[in-house]
Amino acid sequence: MENLETLLYKKEVSVSLSTPRPLECFSVDKNRKLMDNDLNCLRYFIYPELPLDLNDGFKSFIKKPDTAKHEGLKHLLEFVLKKQLCINYFSSKTLDVDFICFRGLLSLLMRTPYEKQSWTVCAVRWKGAIYLCEFDKCEYSFEKAELFNYYGHKFEQYTLSNSPHNNINKNEPVNECEEFCVVFESFLNDFKLLYGAEVDGIISDITHSSKSFLTNANFVELKTNRLIDNQQQQFSFQKHKLLKFWTQSFLVGIKTIMVGYRSDSGILKKILPLQVSDIPKTCERFCKKKYV
Template sequence: MSFPVRPPVSYKGEFPTYAQPAEITSYSIDHNRQVWFDDRELKYYYPPNGKDLYVGFDKFIKRDESIPEHIDTLLDALTNARQKASNPQLAQADIVTWRGIMTKIMCTPTTRNEPWMLRATRHKNTIYIEEQAMDEKKRNEADLPIKEQMQCYGGYRFETLCTLSKPPSKVQKGDPELLQRLNDSADTNIQYCVVVKTKLGKNSLIMGAEVDCSRDVKRVGEKSNPLQNYVELKTSRLIENSRHQSSFERFKLKKFWAQSFLVGVPRVICGFRDDQGLVQSVEEFKTMEIPRMVRNKPGLWEPVVCLRFANEFLDWLQTVVVEDDPTVTYIIEWKAPWHEITIRKESIPQPFITQRYIDGETSHEIGGPRVSSSTSSYKSLE
């Protein structure tokens, strides 16, 4: 079975409904990759007092991405949220996935050269989606020249230069943390994640997303909206000519907007670096104003195309991922010649839902047994 990907112009029209995202819960992953259902790893934005993005590259601690973590932490966070909530239905949705996966889907009609592969499974009428790492992508990343590795590192280093462990109101001149971050390296084992709920068209969505930092103290409660203070931190090459400008608008701004819009993050702060890895300027973009920057420019993306395509894709997915059994998985693939997205049932069962999720349990450890066919249909999530 396949889903045709038409030219972008065919997706123009009225915007589908997209509900204001609401945070369900949040959690932290520490330097040992242990999961904590609290805000201990939440960082706060504070303007950078340094420029060098390549400092500490030799001490870079990079998460071992050869170890598949699936959507384990997201599932544990949902279980924890259901246990704490007075209304467990708040943590139920038609689709459960990562924000990054929805970003790939939304950008697909205007990105015809970036393949992706997903795995999907249905359980109790919810479709769960994870990304399947592609062998070619793994090889390419492993063989990156040192210069490109340093540029990738620079993005993480920028986060180090822009964040502190305390709110800005508590930072004083000469704070030791301000000095420390000048020489700090990056550690991608550490993450702070939120889980949000929204609705696209007729499909309710729950997405997990890593959040770089907050502008203020996080407040929780019935009337609070922690999403309004979150900030995405990005880096990009310094724009020096029209070609750089076109590339930035066509590729970077599209992803900046999609990532932040999906989970209701209102601001993107970007450090523009030169070829030596020095930040030459820092600029703030308001998420909802980004589409205006590319409006009516020939050959560029439009938000309505992204949203209408994603809406149609999710509606189609509901009609093909039909077997309600978490031990049954479907492979969804987008690749050359870029005409259609294909789906097939996996011939050898490789479930990615954890058994503890089925049993309504959580763990501080990522990993653990996957659901087995003997128990998948009989345990309650409640």
């Protein structure tokens, strides 16, 4: 296998990222603990009746605790250890994987050549595997950003149910702490990647009680965006959002993104499907200038 350092410093690198394969899944409860039932937080997409107010319940929003900022790979590693996904951790053998991380970090690295941004990544090698985690990220919180963040979570509550046949409970407080995560396997050239990704939900007419559904699961990503009224707003949407949409979705094999379009005052007006396969052509003109 080609040395990673040699691969990175070549002038021209032929990179191939294989189709991601879902291996396992797990759920995180409201207390940020792994749940015994791995499917507990699995949610199903349902089209709601519109319009809907994304501001509803903002004052009762249950946010992640400050300690969540320092979780790093905690839940992923707990689950990998529990399921022994990379052979027995307690043996002396080398782990059967090259890199372990979360999807968010891979998405960040994929976008870096085309976006002006800085980041710090911690890399630790243990038993032949390299664990990657972004840290020391400065996050600035202000009221408008918190409200926009809430819009995304409220959109999820309006469209996701614990069963494809159950009504959606719109009155419960939105809880940011609960998550449904899927563990994927992929290959970057010859390097084996194992990464976790929070998945919003799936599109299915059947209630799943077994993890066998992962093989052919139709995962769905949910995004909110301001209503697009003119060409300038369309340009901004394509330039600043679609690349992130694509990297996040590509890494977990998502084919369809459901975009909820809202007014300035936070009223959800319409929901339109965005096909992930159409994004590269739309974003092509914004990916010609590289910053590295």
